[in-house]
Amino acid sequence: MISISKLLHELDAAGDGLRYDxxxxxxxxxxxxxxxxxxxxxxNATKQCNLACEHCxxxxxxxxxxGELSTAEAKGLLDDLADFGVPxxxxxxxxxxxxxxxTELVDYxxxxxxxxxxxxxxxxxxxxxxxxxxxxxxxxAGVSVDGRRETNDAFRGREGAFxxxxxxxEACLDAGLKTGLRYTITDATxxxxxxxVDLLTDVGVDRFCxxxxxxxxxxxPDADVTPERRRAAVERICELTTAYHERGExxxxxxVGNYADAAFLVEYARREYGPDRAERVRRYLEVNGGxxxxxxxxxxxxxxNVHPTQFWQGYSLGNVRDRPFGxxxxxxxxxxxxxxxxxxxNLTGNCADCGYRDICRGGSRLRALGVEGDLFAPDPQCYLTxxxxxxxxxxxxxxxxx
Numbered sequence: 389m390i391s392i393s394k395l396l397h398e399l400d401a402a403g404d405g406l407r408y409d410x411x412x413x414x415x416x417x418x419x420x421x422x423x424x425x426x427x428x429x430x431x432n433a434t435k436q437c438n439l440a441c442e443h444c445x446x447x448x449x450x451x452x453x454x455g456e457l458s459t460a461e462a463k464g465l466l467d468d469l470a471d472f473g474v475p476x477x478x479x480x481x482x483x484x485x486x487x488x489x490x491t492e493l494v495d496y497x498x499x500x501x502x503x504x505x506x507x508x509x510x511x512x513x514x515x516x517x518x519x520x521x522x523x524x525x526x527x528x529a530g531v532s533v534d535g536r537r538e539t540n541d542a543f544r545g546r547e548g549a550f551x552x553x554x555x556x557x558e559a560c561l562d563a564g565l566k567t568g569l570r571y572t573i574t575d576a577t578x579x580x581x582x583x584x585v586d587l588l589t590d591v592g593v594d595r596f597c598x599x600x601x602x603x604x605x606x607x608x609p610d611a612d613v614t615p616e617r618r619r620a621a622v623e624r625i626c627e628l629t630t631a632y633h634e635r636g637e638x639x640x641x642x643x644v645g646n647y648a649d650a651a652f653l654v655e656y657a658r659r660e661y662g663p664d665r666a667e668r669v670r671r672y673l674e675v676n677g678g679x680x681x682x683x684x685x686x687x688x689x690x691x692x693n694v695h696p697t698q699f700w701q702g703y704s705l706g707n708v709r710d711r712p713f714g715x716x717x718x719x720x721x722x723x724x725x726x727x728x729x730x731x732x733x734n735l736t737g738n739c740a741d742c743g744y745r746d747i748c749r750g751g752s753r754l755r756a757l758g759v760e761g762d763l764f765a766p767d768p769q770c771y772l773t774x775x776x777x778x779x780x781x782x783x784x785x786x787x788x789x790x
Contacts, residue, residue: 427686430698440545447605470500472714485512498525513556535580568595600645602699603758615771651744678749682728737766
């Protein structure tokens, strides 16, 4: 995740220590005081879902799939993650609220020392359910909305999904549970991006996560926007975030899933605020470390298979029913895991000599593999210009920085 609000407007956030090793600069309570050395783990607690979203990376289904981890197995997984030092477990799906033991598992995770957060379509978030989850220790709920009413309902395959998601967000806010709005840009949802941001004001949510489409499950390349359209959308999000902050509304805006955004933000800061701000942005992004697949993010699916990210469901690194998560994650003999961690030396094409390689690390290897059939080919959704790719390794600040 790349925080526009932190980098361009110096907004304090709970993730400053985790992402930028900048906890000392923040007055907010921190998830972790120092940058993470263990991955945030997404757990797809179930493959079952009550919606049929066009972009679903998990290819979720209406019926419960066989082989789902039992309550006891899930608790064993949570113990394992806590013992390994995982900072955050994100309960996802399918739709995790369809697991009847979700509240019990959130409570167990919290007692084990994990920060428990939720990724949901929001349609099942009733006031009672929210209160029970919050009492169990849930720290945050991210609710997915991919357009205004008509666009969202068509995209998610159910009439009324938009209104139900809005009610779910309102239930979270009424209970005092930190809540964010999550949006994924695709060809179908791109026209509504400003309407989704406006929804923040309508509902009162102060956190917006803008996701790029990764190519997994039902999220296929043909559904994506062009790189040019993507760039325009990212720039508009920067402008809208600035407008919010200038009005005194301190929303937290994050970009997720395309580390060309990191380079773009350096260039944007240079153009709009000058070289000193651009250098500051770059230094934060160097600490952040670029695309996190196989390093700072991991996934465990509903059957216990471990993946490099939640989007990479087609390749299993191992199964937690056979080996502990920590043993799987530290097994450098796995060829994909090793390749992802050594990727800067293996990138080809535009990525190989890009001036922003250190803060991007080649972007999505899954998109490259899906489109080019080559793990180290350029990310097909990189939208940087040739001039930007050949930018100097250090922003020129007139001698103000080493």
